[in-house]
Amino acid sequence: MSTKKFIYLNRKAPYGTVYALESLEVVLIAAAFEQDVSLAFIDDGVYQIIKGQNTDGIGMKNFSKTYHALGDYDVNKIYVSAESLEERGLSVDDLMPLTYEDEDDDWAEKTSIKIISNVQLTKIMSEQDVCLSF
Amino acid sequence: MLHIVNKSSFERNSLKSCLNTIDDTSIILLIEDGVISAANNVNSYMLADLAADSRVFALQEDIDARGISSKVADNIKLVDYAGFVDLVVEQGTAVSWV
Amino acid sequence: MVNLGDWNKEIAVEMAQSDDIELSEEHWDVINFLRDYFEEYQIAPAVRVLTKAIGKQFGKEKGNSKYLYSLFPYGPGKQGCRFAGLPKPTGCI
DSSP states (O other), rough: OOOOEEEEEEEEEESSHHHHHHHHHHHHHHHHTTTTEEEOGGGGGGGGGGGGOOOOTTTTTOGGGGGGGGTTTTTTTEEEHHHHHHHTTGGGGGGGGEEEGGGTTTTEEEEOOEEOOHHHHHHHTTTOOOEEEE | EEEEOOTTTTTOOOHHHHHHHTTTTTTEEEGGGGGGGGGGSHHHHHHHHHHHHHHHHEEEHHHHHHOOOOOOOOOEEOOHHHHHHHHHHHHEEEEEEO | OGGGOOOHHHHHHHHHHHHTTTOHHHHHHHHHHHHHHHHHHSSSHHHHHHHHHHHHHHGGGSSSSSHHHHTTTTIIIIIIHHHHTOOTTTTTO
C-alpha cells in the first residue's frame, strides 16, 4: 500500500459540535492504514487536548482519553499553534502530555507535541499530500 | 431577559451580537462552546463589566467537560442544570443566540 | 449488545460457544487486554496496535497476527472485541 502524508487541521472546540470527534476517528482510520499522519491543533481546536476534561455532567463520551492512544498508532507529530494558545490565555502546561515510544531509541518515551508558529505551520502544510480541515 | 450563548466567540460573533442588544436588566448565560468565553481570554474581557455586576453565568457541566474550570474569569457565576432552569424561570423570557 | 455495561464473563463464554470456541486462559488474556485498553483510551485498538501491545505484555511469541488469529479465527479485532463486549476497532472492515 502506498503511503501518503496526511495532515489533519483541528479547528473546533470538542463537544459543542461533532467535528473534533469525527476528525479523531478519521485520523485513527488513516493511522490504521499506516499512513504518515500529522495533526495540527489551531483556533478553538486547541481546547480538544486540554488537560482535565470531565464529561460526566454533559453525558457525552470523554474522547480526550483517545488522544493518548495516538502514540500506539505511530501518530507522533502533533503540532499546536502558539498563536492560538496565546490568544486563549493557554500554555503548553494546559495541554495533556501526549507521548510516543521511540522504536529507534530503545522505546524511550518522547513527547509528540510541538508548539509551532503560523509560519512553521504553513511550511508543514506545504509538505503534505493531503490536508484535511475539521 | 436571559440571553443564552452557545458558540465560542473565537468561532462566531453571537456573543458580540448579543452584547449589542442587551439592556441593563439582561443577564447572559454561557453554555456548550459558549463557555469558552468565560475562560479568561480576550473574549471574557468583553464580559468583565457585566460579570462585575453579577450578570454573567456559565454552565458548570460544560466548563468541566472542556477542562477549563481553573480558568473561569473573575465574577462569572457558575450554575448547574438546575440553576439553568431557575434562571429561565426567573427571567421569563429567554433568547438563544444559536 | 447495545450497552457496554451489559457485558459479563458468562456472555463472553456463550458468544464464544456459539462460534464453537472454548475460551482458554490465552483468550481471556486478550479479552481482558481489549477491555482494559478500551477503559483507558475509549477505543478498541486496531489489530496492528493490538499485536504490538500483546507482544510487549505477554511475550514476543504472542505478538503476531498468526497467534491472535489462532485464538480468534474471525479476527482478533472483529471477534475478540465482540466477545469483550466492545465496538469494532475504528478502521476495522
